[in-house]
Amino acid sequence: MMAQRSRLGGDSRVDEKTASEGNEELDRMEIRMRMRYGENRRRDKGVPIACDCSAAVLVATSRDPNTRGKLYFSCPYEISDGPGRGCGFMRWWTVALCDEFEKIKEEKNEMKQDLDAAKKRIEAQEEKIFLMEEKFEALEKKYQSLNKYLSLTHRLSFVFLSNPLHKIYPVHLPIDMVAVVPHIDLKFFGEVAAIIIADGREDLPVLNPGVGYWVDKTTVTWFKFNHDLSVAIAEILEHNWHHEWPTYRLIPADVKRRWFILLARKYTWDPMQTSTVWTQFHLVARTIFRDQMRTLMRIWARIRLRLFPSHGLSFVFVPNPLHKISPGKHLPIDMDVFPHITGKFLSDVLGIIVANGREDLPVLNPGVGYWVDKTTVTWFKFNYDLSVAIAEILKQNWHHEWPTYHLIPADVKERWFILLARKYTWDPTKTFTVWTQFNFVARTIFRDQMRAFIGIWAHSRDKPEWMDLIVWDNLCDMFAEFALLFRR
Secondary structure, three states: OOOOOEEOOOOOOOOOOOHHHHHHHOOHHHHHHHHHHOOOOOOOOOOOOEOOOOOEOEEEEOOOOOOOOOEEEEOHHHHHOOOOOOOOOEEEHHHHHHHHHHHHHHHHHHHHHHHHHHHHHHHHHHHHHHHHHHHHHHHHHHHHHHHHHHHHHHHHHHHHHHOOHHHHOOOOOOHHHOOOOOOOOHHHHHHHHHHHOOOOOOOOOEEOOOEOOOEOOOOOOHHHHOHHHHHHHHHHHHHOOOOOOOOHHHOOHHHHHHHHHHHHHHOEEOHHHHHHHHHHHHHHHHHHHHHHHHHHHHHHHHHHHHHOOOOOOOOOOOOOOHHHOOOOOOOOHHHOOOOOOOHHHHHHHHHHHOOOOOOOOOEEOOOOEOOEOOOOOOHHHHOHHHHHHHHHHHHHOOOOOOOOHHHOOHHHHHHHHHHHHHHOEEOHHHHHHHHHHHHHHHHHHHHHHHHHHHHHHHOOOOOOOOOOHHHHHHHHHHHHHHHHHHHO
């Protein structure tokens, strides 16, 4: 009988110990190996579990003179029934252990890689959790602000929905004042309230329309009692005066709303007093606008008197605002910024417009929709590319030191318009409208460019690269002459 033999698993044909007795004899290492690798252990590497005939292997001691005392794994039938009775499976114990240690080392490296990957996943999850906590805090703050706004809107919505305009404002507004002080719709009121109740505004000056502070609610212009506030409103108008509005009444409501938003970012007040602040803001802004327009008129009158002494002060402002001048109405004499369209010039323009091969050109459509608005006098400005094209036309054909757009000869303006007709097309019946609006935009661009030239000349900077040297020298002489006139 073979000595020092232990069995990892039992079989009914093996007359050794029973399976239960064999399991009791297994040491902890063998139990860990079985639990670790299971029944599908590879037979060609590491410690074997089953032989080629799928029987549980046994550990035996060699009796061969050359290898006496060495342990090996063998088929149980080779041991019990004799050599040649089993599948012939045999593996030396030391070889199996060396293979096992090598395999454990490989698995250890794999486990280390898995552990590193798991740590990275945990770090990524921690970062995501941190970001989610930050987002949650931000959303919580927004919720608190929104809750304040909704509660405020709920308290005030019945006022805006059920009362007419003259009952909302603290003072009675005549019918003709509605255009000066536009109605506050609920959407705009919400935007203002969201700014007022935002966090971080505790240090801003507070508008308090009550007796005592620096205001007096018994007057309709309590803003004027604070010099800093009046200066702030004047600066808002100065930095956002982007159009030649003749009166404050004709300034669009959306422009006035943008100005009021700028005021709300510099000052704060009780949200319940927003309608009062809105009214007083426009009353003060209208006063400032009127004073500034009077100043501009006096400056213009002095310049005109010195440039054209024979005309004296015969100029009379246009009785109708510009937005009421339609293509079919007569333009005032002093509005000859738009020269009369002669029959020859009109035929030249129409000959270009109706020519073949112009189907792919951009179409000018002076109607509501598209990118223009026929309710304004400068609907060209709604298309950036078109404004740039007109500016390029003026830049490439600035061949004289004209002081104003008014003094540019009609034939020069007609040549510029011909260049526009070669880049764009339109309905031939709208030619007069396009001609009028082209001159409006060209005049605005000309004015802005002349202001830039004066600034360059005043600071002794180099001339624009695109301008001819002779024209620039003549412009500089003209600016110097104007400076002498103002010094007298």
